[in-house]
Amino acid sequence: MIFTPIADSAKAETASIPPCSKEGIAKYVQQRLNEGIVEIPAESYFKNPPEIKSNEEGVLETSLEVKYGYNSIAGCPVYLRSYNGQLVGPTLRVKPENTINIKLINNLPVNPRNKPLEDDNIPHDFNTTNFHTHGLHVSPKEFSDNVLVSIIPNSNPYPISIKLPKGHPGGTHWYHPHKHGSTAIQVSSGMEGAILVEDQLDQDLQDHHVKAEKIFVFQQISYDDNGKLEDYKGFGFGQGASNWSLSKRRTTINGQVIPVIKMQSGEVQRWRLIHGGIRETIQLGLEKKADGTRVKLHEIAVDGITLGKVDSWDKLELEPGYRSDVLVQAPEVFTSEPEEYRLVDKATTAENSLLKVAEDQHTLARVLVYSKNTLESLSVLFDNGKPSSELLSILKEARTRNTGEHGYLRNIEDGEIKGHQEIAFNIFSRPGLSFTINGKSFTSKDPQPVSLKLGTADEWRLMSGSANHPFHVHVNPFQYTRKDPQGGNETIWRDTLMVKANEPVTIRSRYEDFDGDFLLHCHILDHEDQGMMKLVSIKK
Template sequence: MERSTLSSIRRVRRQSTRHQGAHGLLPWLCALVIAAPASLAAKEPPSRDAEAPVLAVMERSTDERKPLMRLTATGAQPLDTHEARLDLRIAYTRSRIWNPATPGYDEVNLRSYHSPGTNPETPFVAPTIVTAPGETVRIRLENQLPQEPDCKPPNVNIPHCFNSTNLHSHGLWVSPTGNSDNVLLTLRPGVTFEYEYNLPADHPAGTYWYHPHLHGSTALQVSSGMAGALLIRGSRLPAPERNGDVDTLLRDLNGQPFHERVLLFQQVAYACRDANGAIKVKKNAAGDVIAWVCDPGEVGSIEGYDQFGFAPGASVDTWVQSGRHTSINGSVLPTFNDVVAGRIERWRMLHAGVRDTISLQLRELRTDHPSIEGLSGAELDSWVTQNCTGPVLTQFEVAADGLTHGQAIEKGQNVLQPGYRSDALVVFPKAGQYCVLDAAAPADGSITNAAEDRQLLGIATARSEGAPPVTDVRAFLTNNLVAASNMFMPTDTRAKVTADLRNGLRLDAFVPHKSIPKSEVTGTQDLVFNIDLDKTPFVYMVDGKPYDPNTARQLVLDDVDEWTLKSTRANHPFHIHVNPFQVVSILDPHGVDVSVTGEPNDPQYANLQGTWKDTLFVKQDYTVVVRTRYQRYIGEYVLHCHILEHEDQGMMQNVRVVLPDGMGGAVGEGHH
């Protein structure tokens, strides 16, 4: 890349998350902080070593400094209790975010997670926790945000208590009660609390994440950057009687896992305000707001819910109006300079934002392109039109929401809604530069319920290490996975795994849950999202009612339900805690099932039938049918829309799982 482009774009460092050490078949791993890119500026600060991601300090029971000992026939031996502990504190963080429209940095003051080893270049980026099935993860969460006066509003669905918090482990199959994944707890400023996630030995390996989930402040805190990846690595091989972890297959012939890249997508909707408390904006000649602005010396922040959704009287979403950019690992317009042509990479992508549908697309960049320095808005989009003109690279998605597919899904455009995760295998076929794009999204396929413009997210530079160009990526990927199967799979499953791979990249031996046939279903559930636009403020509802912390939908342990999900106003990502679900069908308003073929102008539903997820986009007037089992855990948790300001304003419902006799699901105090 030319020097002028390098000076105008941040560098993304390699997200190396190789495990360190092993205990039997379980790798006991260090928690990693995403190595954040060097900052964009005319004069860049000294860069970190791209090969050395920052490590969060996480104590494990195998810690050599102070091991527990057990008595054996040969004497005292180290005892591994399979426990890990991480200290996290929440506090305001002064940082800066690149603004291409200036161009320059905007200073920001954000509520953020901190841990020992937090990257000082992007201190608002949370650490990546890496663990394994069978491990107990303890997170000591200390709320150091400023004290706030009595902040309980007369209506629980009015955003409130912005300095109070809690913690949600999104997608984990763990208990929702006590000090586990309990989002009905409230941690006020000054409170310290230790969460304990007991990962069962059969927990699916995959890509998960964590974020705050206190009703009334969730969107504001997540938008501030309070979100981090949570990776569960597995080393269980498939066997004739059980499935294994896809991690055991996704490795090169030296036995090393495919090069891994963690991509945390966020929309940090910071703003500066005038003397009257209004967001400072820039307008065009017609008087339309075209950007939010911060004057020199001002500090952007996120302190109000006028920074989300639709502003009063506005025809566009505030995120579009703001002119802000989706960041990757805390960096706006990064470059990926550690890409090797002809190498298989595993991209772990997490939509940890609260606004914007991300339609990730990779396209070859013209070799003679001009610099993007100083370009933003329409000029930057024009640059993309003129220069990101090469063929679209194929992504082979092997898992969604942490759950391995029965067959790799081939995607030219990978649509991520808030809360989604996608594990995709990517190959840059030859040396050169590539555009990393958020492609345009149609109005009926976006969370803003309006057509979303294309946006450049970054640029990848692939270098050659002598390998010939890859002309057929599918064949290249198939051959490499077949070779890995023949080398690493056990003899009693090797033939089946290899045959499945040759049969359209099937991954049946690695799906974490058994399919749910109609014959297993014991009951039905119906859910409808809606917004009453005739009231001020708008009323956000599930099943015709805004959130009530004192009521709950009652479900029975070990039942198997078929859910019908609908929305009568706008589009909403449905998310339910604890137990994932399997997609049965997605019917458009004409009754056509688009869960296999997708739609001509919107690929996001294609090939979803039969897949497992924990978050799923429900379009207005569509009928989405899924099935789920309530397994292992009783207690109370929630389902909600993952447009988080919708959740904060009432689009949420408590769920109570009870024992088969209808008892045993104790009701907690709720948020308030």
């Protein structure tokens, strides 16, 4: 028998698989997972996004150019809207009282629409943009975190200037466009980046030999078989599943598909996790490839605010807009070859998933742990895999600094509550789908915004009558009581929270420092673009 023609035929068939097709992506993923340790190319290793820091005068100066960029995802050439032509924006690193000055330049083509829309909640003007700092406690007015402005293509550079207040807590935040009608298209193209606010906690961790810091911007970048994104077809449903899952696109990390992370035996790294996607829940876990042994993810901050303790998770839930800072200690390795672990997005049941459709397990990154230890000293923040008393003391001090220096993070007591707010997400057929909050779709001229008074606190009740919706509110975070890893109640601060269908949630929020108009909305951003958003107004 002659086997050569069969082999040639198989090679030809493999070579003919279009790289942007479902089959092409699956082939690329399998190749990445099967790469031998000595065969890993340099471009496969994990890379933090490029970084821009504030100067000695406390000012961060930069430009962000919004334009189409040529890149590659899983071997597919893509041509997508971007910041500076890249798949992820640069990290902005600042400190409390710093000023972020950004020249936002919109060099996208002119929008093709030439007549007014009958309904502003139809996705539109995909090349008009603006800028939102998700999580920062800053002013929503003028040239600060003002998402009610529109930056059209070929307009003059837009001067953003955002001043962080004194005592702004250190933490992990992010930025992305927020122009109603085009937000989902732009964020799903990769237009997002990290904002890191440094404080004493950062120095304390470094002093205790937590030297390596990795920034994970998890993205769910959509594109068609031509590597482009020009419509909402990828955001819908079909065949009992989301179009995202049917497309077989993969969650990327800083634009990379299954990057390789290197750690040394016993090393402790700080991982800053940002869910910048809009299509799926991420149930994050770290497991040994050989036998599934789990490595704890030691959470020290949620949505950019220090917990003051450590929550050690086998599996960490991330919904769109969520952030989590975790410390990861590499397991001990005594072999000459590194041991491989997998950072995975665990399978999620339909009931617990973002879009109420079952989600399969996927590998997000490979983690190689080496036995040879060239570190100057291993961290003393863990004792036999558990947080040490020294780490707990550092975190408690950080929490005390945050509540002491900045009043809006002190606990909201019963006697402080002045009013009650209710937010109800719902989707109606009228005909077609209407995405609503409190029964109405968004209008920028809302005659009944959520009206709040500066210097007061309210209790809020969040509800969803249909589907699951991540609630996000700008400017001020809120207190929420969740279950800790041991099943007990703990009250934490956050700015984004999954609200499940028919499971009301109670939160408390205090309005400090800043008046003005801003937004709350569902962070499934195509829901927001179609009307699931509401104006908020704080008056003095």
